[in-house]
Amino acid sequence: MLSKNTVKFIKSLQQKKFRKQENSFFVEGTKNVTELLNSNFNVTYLLYTAKFAESHEAQVQASGAQKYEVTPKVLASTGSFLSNDSALAVAEMKQNEPFVIQGKELAIALDDVRDPGNLGTIIRIADWYGIKKLIFSEETADIYNPKVLNASMGSFTHISFFYTDLERYLKEISLPVYGAFLEGENIHRQKFKSEGILLMGNESNGISGKLASLVTQKLTIPSFGQAESLNVAVATAVICDNLRRNSTYKEI
Numbered sequence: 001m002l003s004k005n006t007v008k009f010i011k012s013l014q015q016k017k018f019r020k021q022e023n024s025f026f027v028e029g030t031k032n033v034t035e036l037l038n039s040n041f042n043v044t045y046l047l048y049t050a051k052f053a054e055s056h057e058a059q060v061q062a063s064g065a066q067k068y069e070v071t072p073k074v075l076a077s078t079g080s081f082l083s084n085d086s087a088l089a090v091a092e093m094k095q096n097e098p099f100v101i102q103g104k105e106l107a108i109a110l111d112d113v114r115d116p117g118n119l120g121t122i123i124r125i126a127d128w129y130g131i132k133k134l135i136f137s138e139e140t141a142d143i144y145n146p147k148v149l150n151a152s153m154g155s156f157t158h159i160s161f162f163y164t165d166l167e168r169y170l171k172e173i174s175l176p177v178y179g180a181f182l183e184g185e186n187i188h189r190q191k192f193k194s195e196g197i198l199l200m201g202n203e204s205n206g207i208s209g210k211l212a213s214l215v216t217q218k219l220t221i222p223s224f225g226q227a228e229s230l231n232v233a234v235a236t237a238v239i240c241d242n243l244r245r246n247s248t249y250k251e252i
Contacts, residue, residue, distance in 0.1 A: 010045065043064070046089050049072055118203065119143065135162060136161060136162070167210050178215070184219040193247060200236050
């Protein structure tokens with residue numbers, strides 16, 4: 001039987017300080033939960049409805065988590081969704097460990113992207129374009145924020161990531177760094193190598209001055225109307241599409 005203490009624990013994970021303290025996070029909804037169950041994250045609790053169990057019996061049975069069949073009302077009152085008739089799962093966070101970007105590999109670096117919805121959407125975009133590695137500045141939104149995870153639609157389980165001092169990190173690599181600027185080169189007229197790092201900046205201020213000098217190729221998306229700028233997630237999608245189309249990248 002699901003205890004009040006377990007419900008209280010899960011509810012506390014909506015706040016960053018408790019996620020950090022407990023080294024845990026939760027996801028909700030069929031897509032995020034099934035992707036989490038299929039991933040290499042260590043799932044510790046699984047709350048699910050009879051409807052979810054009927055459709056995903058094998059995954060429920062295979063999970064080593066503490067399992068509780070509950071009503072949609074209990075799910076909704078435990079998580080952040082107004083309604084939830086499928087499932088909620090709790091898992092352990094991964095260690096913040098740096099990784100190496102291999103040759104012929106494209107990665108994304110985010111400089112102070114604060115909005116959780118933007119971060120989650122960028123993760124989903126990266127997954128769509130086969131970009132498996134993301135590097136976040138220390139000021140970037142917490143990937144384990146429920147709003148980030150919900151916006152990613154499960155794609156957070158398909159990528160690797162870590163938080164770091166981006167200035168130091170970019171100084172130490174020997175890859176091309178592509179940056180989005182209003183005054184950059186027209187991205188429609190460029191050819192690109194199949195490897196490098198796409199650097200995207202803050203929603204309001206763009207790429208910070210200390211990182212701008214580390215960009216090897218400044219790019220801009222040409223405007224044909226009167227909008228002042230593009231949302232950072234939208235801009236990321238447009239640039240990723242151009243990087244993939246106009247490079248030596250070949251799908252494996």
